[in-house]
Amino acid sequence: MPYKNPQISIILPTYNESQNIIGLLKSIHENIPKEVATETIVVDDNSPDGTGKIVEEYVTNFKKIAANTIDIIHRKTKNGLSSAILHGIQNAKGDMIVVMDSDFSHPPQIIPKMIDALKQYQCDLVVCSRYIAGGSIQGWTVKRRLISKVATLIATKGLKVKTKDPMSGFFAFKKNIIKGLNFDALGYKFLLELLVKTKEINVREIPYTFEDRKSGSSKLDGSTMIEYLRAVWKLYKNEKIKTTDERRMSVRFISKAARFFTVGASGFVVNYLVSLLFSSGLADFWYVHANIIGIIASISTNFFLNKVWTFEDRDFSRKRTLSQYGKFGLFSSLGATAQLLTVFWLVDSHNVSYPLALILAITTAAFSNFMLNKKLTFKEKLWS
Numbered sequence: 001m002p003y004k005n006p007q008i009s010i011i012l013p014t015y016n017e018s019q020n021i022i023g024l025l026k027s028i029h030e031n032i033p034k035e036v037a038t039e040t041i042v043v044d045d046n047s048p049d050g051t052g053k054i055v056e057e058y059v060t061n062f063k064k065i066a067a068n069t070i071d072i073i074h075r076k077t078k079n080g081l082s083s084a085i086l087h088g089i090q091n092a093k094g095d096m097i098v099v100m101d102s103d104f105s106h107p108p109q110i111i112p113k114m115i116d117a118l119k120q121y122q123c124d125l126v127v128c129s130r131y132i133a134g135g136s137i138q139g140w141t142v143k144r145r146l147i148s149k150v151a152t153l154i155a156t157k158g159l160k161v162k163t164k165d166p167m168s169g170f171f172a173f174k175k176n177i178i179k180g181l182n183f184d185a186l187g188y189k190f191l192l193e194l195l196v197k198t199k200e201i202n203v204r205e206i207p208y209t210f211e212d213r214k215s216g217s218s219k220l221d222g223s224t225m226i227e228y229l230r231a232v233w234k235l236y237k238n239e240k241i242k243t244t245d246e247r248r249m250s251v252r253f254i255s256k257a258a259r260f261f262t263v264g265a266s267g268f269v270v271n272y273l274v275s276l277l278f279s280s281g282l283a284d285f286w287y288v289h290a291n292i293i294g295i296i297a298s299i300s301t302n303f304f305l306n307k308v309w310t311f312e313d314r315d316f317s318r319k320r321t322l323s324q325y326g327k328f329g330l331f332s333s334l335g336a337t338a339q340l341l342t343v344f345w346l347v348d349s350h351n352v353s354y355p356l357a358l359i360l361a362i363t364t365a366a367f368s369n370f371m372l373n374k375k376l377t378f379k380e381k382l383w384s
């Protein structure tokens with residue numbers, strides 16, 4: 001049989017699912033479309049009821065009869081649902097990952113719909129949802145429903161998650177969306193962490209009916225709920241730090257750019273006044289010479305103001321200041337030349353009107369001047 005990379009990896013976390021897992025593996029096998037290569041990864045936490053061993057035996061026989069593969073990962077201790085899911089994902093070879101419970105609460109009949117959604121639409125993540133039209137829950141007590149509702153509310157309001165069922169344990173995604181992300185994998189809610197840490201992805205929800213397990217028992221208890229609150233709090237804190245940091249950074253950047261442009265405008269005034277002054281009564285220079293003096297004067301005042309005010313650099317040691325002054329002067333002349341060429345190019349070969357060409361050229365030159373000086377003259381990071 002030729003080796004074929006799986007397209008889909010299905011992650012099945014198990015803890016004491018001996019009565020469910022084999023039936024589920026069979027049902028998944030019957031339900032996935034024949035043309036997609038699939039690997040199924042069971043992540044077992046050394047279940048006392050022997051789930052791991054049962055799967056192991058099944059896998060040995062299964063490999064002989066089918067093209068799709070089943071693997072089992074044995075972990076030594078019960079480490080929590082999220083961490084089991086993460087462990088499975090890290091070992092997955094498929095481009096698309098499906099995550100589901102192993103107790104038949106998540107009907108395998110939905111899997112083809114999830115795969116279709118991931119393939120056909122602009123879609124990175126599919127969430128099987130109990131809380132949209134067409135979805136529902138069967139077999140839960142009022143208490144369990146209430147807990148789920150409250151937990152969902154905490155997530156949607158507290159973490160500003162838009163998905164209607166961020167607590168779902170039944171979802172699928174393109175593996176590339178988690179590139180470079182680090183997961184805490186605390187507690188039960190892997191999906192919630194995924195939703196919070198991946199902001200710009202396309203999410204689709206498809207409805208399904210959650211059926212409470214027929215065999216075995218739920219592992220969700222009081223400590224799971226406390227763990228949940230801790231996980232939410234951690235996500236919340238991280239997000240807050242990140243957004244205030246980003247905000248601070250962009251405010252700093254914009255205010256520096258604004259100061260740089262203000263200084264530029266002041267240079268215009270200095271240039272104009274000095275040029276006039278030196279060609280009139282006071283010095284009576286030839287106007288070209290007077291203008292050269294004006295230009296040098298404005299570059300100098302611009303440099304001084306940008307050093308002290310825009311970039312808040314108060315270090316006036318001679319070597320440093322001279323080298324900065326040299327670079328600043330160089331970038332100013334480069335900017336002027338670039339501006340001239342741009343105006344010429346826009347007006348001459350693109351029929352742009354002169355005033356518009358001026359505006360475009362001046363802003364481009366001023367902005368690139370700002371960036372060049374920020375980085376090379378005053379040695380700052382570009383975007384801070």
Ligand code: GDD
Pocket residue numbers: 012013014015016017043044045078079080081084100101102103105148167168169170188189213217218219220
């Ligand atoms: N490996 C491993 N390790 N698997 C675990 C662990 C663990 O520590 N804890 C639970 N599992 C497995 C179970 O064997 C089952 O396959 C799946 O994770 C879900 O566990 P249940 O105990 O059946 O959870 P539940 O039915 O109460 O909760 C489900 O519904 C919630 C919806 O409100 C889960 O899908 C939750 O993720 C979901 O939020």
Ligand code: MN
Pocket residue numbers: 101103105213218
């Ligand atoms: Mn369950």
